[in-house]
Amino acid sequence: MEEGTQEILQSIARFQKEVERTFREFWDKFSKYTLSLGTFEPLIDIEDRNEELVIYVDLPGFSKNEIKIKVTEDSVEVKAEKSAERKTVEKERKYITRQRFYEGFYKRIVLPVKVRPEQARARLENGVLEIRIPKSEAAREVEVNVE
Structure with a gap:
């Protein structure tokens, strides 16, 4: 048994x-898709460059004025929303097929280390948002020798 x-x-x-x-x-x-809201969660890469973190976010079709970034010591939020004018223009179009429908992007990234949010910088180039954030002194790794 x-x-x-x-x-x-x-x-x-x-x-x-x-x-x-x-x-x-x-x-x-x-x-990654919230189809009912027309919102897409973008793809990201996070690179550790010793003194700073560099985050790459794919945001095709958005201008820098449509992107909002919030940085805390342990997270980054990226929101992108099409302007009202662009939404109106797109509604007036007569699509035969429409597979690239989205009104916005949203992504919250929990960072692996503490950073200095007040020193964050961002730029948008060719549909890729690059965010650079220096690590906090407390976040740096120090090797300790055993006595």
């Missing part, structure tokens, strides 16, 4: 792992 119970529990554990893997794959692919 004990052997049969163990086999059942192992089967349940395998099933649970498979369900978790399936959901993880699903959310990895589709959580």
Whole structure:
């Protein structure tokens, strides 16, 4: 009886792992889209350059005036929303196919280290937003020798 119970529990554990893997794959692919709101979560890269973090955010089709960035010591929020004029122009168009529909972008990034938000800089070039943020002194790594 004990052997049969163990086999059942192992089967349940395998099933649970498979369900978790399936959901993880699903959310990895589709959580970036909030279709009902016309909002897209942009793709990002974060680069550690010793003294600073550099964050790259794909924001195709937006001007710098349509982008808002908020930086705290441990996070960055990037919002981009098309202006009312652009929304009006797009509504007047007669699309045959429309797959690139979005009104805005939103991304909140939790940073791996503390930074100095007051010294953050950003620039937009070719649809890629680059944010540079110096690390906080407290965030720097120091090697300690064992005595």
